[in-house]
Amino acid sequence: MSDLSSMPVRAGHLVERLADLADEPLRPALAGLAAALRSEKDAGAAGRLGAALGLTPFQYDLLLLAGLPEEHEAVSRLARLLNSTAEPWFTSATASAVLGLDTAGRGHLRTALDSGTLHRHRLVTGPESVPLPERGLRLPPGVWSVLRGVDTWPAGMHPIGLPVLPGPQLPGLAPALGSTSTSAFATTLAATLAAAEPGRHPGEPRVVVLSGEGRDDREVAALAAATVRAPTVIVPAAELDAERTPAWSAHLLARGAVPVVAGAPSSPPLPAFPGVVVVATGTVTGMPLDDRPAVTVELPRPDLGEAVELWQALLPDLNGAAGELAGLLRIGRIGATRAVRDARAAGDVTVGRIVAQARRRTEVELPAAVRLVHPHASLDRVVLPADQHRLLRSVVDRVRGQARVLLEWGFGEAARHPGGVRMLLSGPPGTGKTLAVEAAAAELGLDLLVVDLAALVSKWLGETEKNIAGVFDAAERSQAVLFFDEADAVFGRRTDSSDAQGRWANLETAYLLARIDRFDGLVALATNLRRGMDDAFVRRLDVILEIDEPDRTSRELLWRRHLPAGAPYAADVDPAALAALYEIPGGLIRNAALAAAFVAAATGRPIDQSALVEAVRDEYRKAGRSFPGAPRTTARGRGGL
Structure with a gap:
């Protein structure tokens, strides 16, 4: 027979042999099918799959026999006639007859189906509850169509399609990230993924974990897909379960694609895949890995400069909008592109409309300790003395003016300002602290996440930090204002650390302070007693608004x-x-x-x-x-x- 790269020709020869086992009524149709297959041009998918797995001609023939019933009704009818269960699949006994196997050959067949490459990758399967000779052989769903050159995915498998991401070009890379802080990263990533270039990935299994803290999983996956110099398919991590993983692997290999897994999988990703597997996730905490070599590349957190460049690329004609949007929305290219597209569809490309569309696109599962508020209060409705009202207005101005002051005017470098705005509101109960925060959020056009600090604290070691991380992750993904009421319960003066309980409380407070420092949005905290607040925390604040009882x-x-x-x-x-x-x-x-x-x-x-x-x-x-x-x-x- 022909070599492995000529899949239609090889399939045609197998159909000729199947015709020898058929009754007269089926033989003309099978002969016509064999001739048609031998005259076809090879799509190359079967050859890619066979080469990636190192299939022998014998294994290759078993693969084709398992898929041929999907090619023509005459073949599936013959399979039913030869199968004792009347299913449209050829049994291993039929495979033995077609391939002319002797006793030794039948032993090779058993090895191939029970422990060989086809078995390990679950490429050719059948019900193991029946004896091997009666076992119907079949391919994973949709694989035969791909081998025949059809780009299709079966039910239950949903590769992620991402929009074309506009923006500055990096040397040698597709549109990805353009700020100076990420250029060095992109170069490192490209070198790490060199093994994923065409012709190099077979036989070199490894896992590359691309971690982008503060970024959406799909955003990180888009960067990885733009950086790999080979065809890629973005795979949802949630679909890599035991049932679907073999089908994913087969489809990827037939397409000659490098898998980019979006999100943290619950088990080692595509464990039998014979090449590079890229995992793109916002965090590597608890990432399950196996014995394959693993390399982690950390993507810098999105900074203000990157956000400004993004909005400038998306809205070159909206004068002055890039800086204001960068202060309001620190989102990735996917979310920003969709928000602008939605605003254009609505016919109103303004800062307010883009912020509103970004809010509508938010898909975040909120922790139990967080309550989402859509604020409607107005700054003009907040009754405060003139000086306090000016301070409240200054918080809004700080958020909107970050790009101009910190980047254009250089104050960010001079003052080493981390970005974001931190505000404390102190005063007796009922004086309007919550209303003031809602009004500031409404003025910015952002949602408000109200945090129950008592629900964050846990007696279990490490659980409080996990809860805190979940709150900040939700705020970063939703681009919302973060509001901690009764903050003195956690941000009070440090306790005596001589006992274990005091030491753990101080560690939890320190972790919360660190996350506030890294948060690039608006964080508001309210307390009834300013004097009880920790001095180290007070020094971190940008604005302190003391609201007394009204005159x-x-x-x-x-x-x-x-x-x-x-x-x-x-x-x-x-x-x-x-x-x-x-x-x-x-x-x-x-x-x-x-x-x-x-x-x-x-x-x-x-x-x-x-x-x-x-x-x-x-x-x-x-x-x-x-x-x-x-x-x-x-x-x-x-x-x-």
């Missing part, structure tokens, strides 16, 4: 804000009198106004002063404070709504 003027404004104009009011309602007598923060004012409104709705009467006073009395009672009594009756003209 009389602010309280009156708060009353008017929380008594909407559309509600029905009695003539005696007097916000000025309420503000003068009741020295309570905005949170209690809101609660009292809402409670009085529900009482009015239940009784069918307008909201009056007595209902508001009674609601304030309840708030004093809940707070454990002494109620100062009711205000004097006031005329509507003097202080009413």
Whole structure:
């Protein structure tokens, strides 16, 4: 027969031999099929598969016999006639007859099907519950179509298709990353993956782990695919289970492709693959590996300069947008490309629209300790003294102006600023700390992740750090503002480390501080007691906003804000009198106004002063404070709504 590279010719000869076993009605169709196969041009897929696995001519023939029933109905009909179970697959007994095996040859057949290369890679399989002579031989799903030159994937296998990623070119590489900080990395990666070049990967099994902390798995996979000088297929890590791994390996080898696994697999990736396997993931923690040589290449964290270059490449005509977007969205090329594409489809390519589209594309599984808030508050609605309002506005300006100040003006290098903005809000309960953070997030167009610090702390060694890492990973992927309420519970002054419990608490606090330092977005922390905060942490903060209980003027404004104009009011309602007598923060004012409104709705009467006073009395009672009594009756003209 012909050599292994001529798959149609070899298959045609096998069909001729099968015709000898067929009854007269099937022989003309089989003869026609054999002639047609011998006249075809080889697609090369079977030859690539055979060469990669080092298949012998005997093993190659078994491979073709297992796939031929998928070629023509005459072949599958013959297989049913020769199979005792009437299944459309040739048995090993039929293979022995077609290949003319003697007793020694049957021994080779048993070895090939039970322990040889075809068995190890599960390329030719059959039900092991039946005796070997009656075992129907078949290929993994979809492999025969690929061997015949059809680019198809069966159900349950979903290679990841990524968009073309625009951006600066690196020497000798496809569009990938363009900042100076990643150029050296790309050169190192290209050298590491040299074994994956065409003609070199067979017989050189190894695993290359590409780790990009702070980056999406698919973003890292796109970089790997752009760097490998060979065809690549991006494989979802979740699909590399015991059932699908052999099919993935067969499809990859038939295509002559290097696998790039996106995400951290739960077991060693493609363990029998005879070449380079690239694993692209945001973290290498707990990566399962086997005895193959493994090389890890770490991709630098995305920096502000890289983000600016990305947005400049995507939006060259949107003047001034790149720097602002870099401060708001530190996302990868895939997410940025999709956000811009969505904005163009909506016909509104603005900074706000792009940020909104990026938020809609977020696919993040939030830890149990995190609550997602879509803020709608406005900075103008936050009642604060002028100086405090200016500080709150400065936080928004810091986020938007990072690129200009740190990069264009050089303050990042001079001050060694790590990027990101860290804010502390201190003050008594109910003074509007949470509202201020929500307003800042809404002004930036970003979501808010509210963290329950108590739920992060665990008694188990290392579990707290794992929980903290999960929170920051979620914030980085969702590009959200991170808000720690009651931060003094964790960021309080360090404990005496003489006992084990104190030492572990200090280590957990140090880890949390380190993650805050590395976070490139806005982190807001709230505390009721500023004096209880750790000094080392306070030095890391960019803005400290101390919110005191509101004065009389602010309280009156708060009353008017929380008594909407559309509600029905009695003539005696007097916000000025309420503000003068009741020295309570905005949170209690809101609660009292809402409670009085529900009482009015239940009784069918307008909201009056007595209902508001009674609601304030309840708030004093809940707070454990002494109620100062009711205000004097006031005329509507003097202080009413």
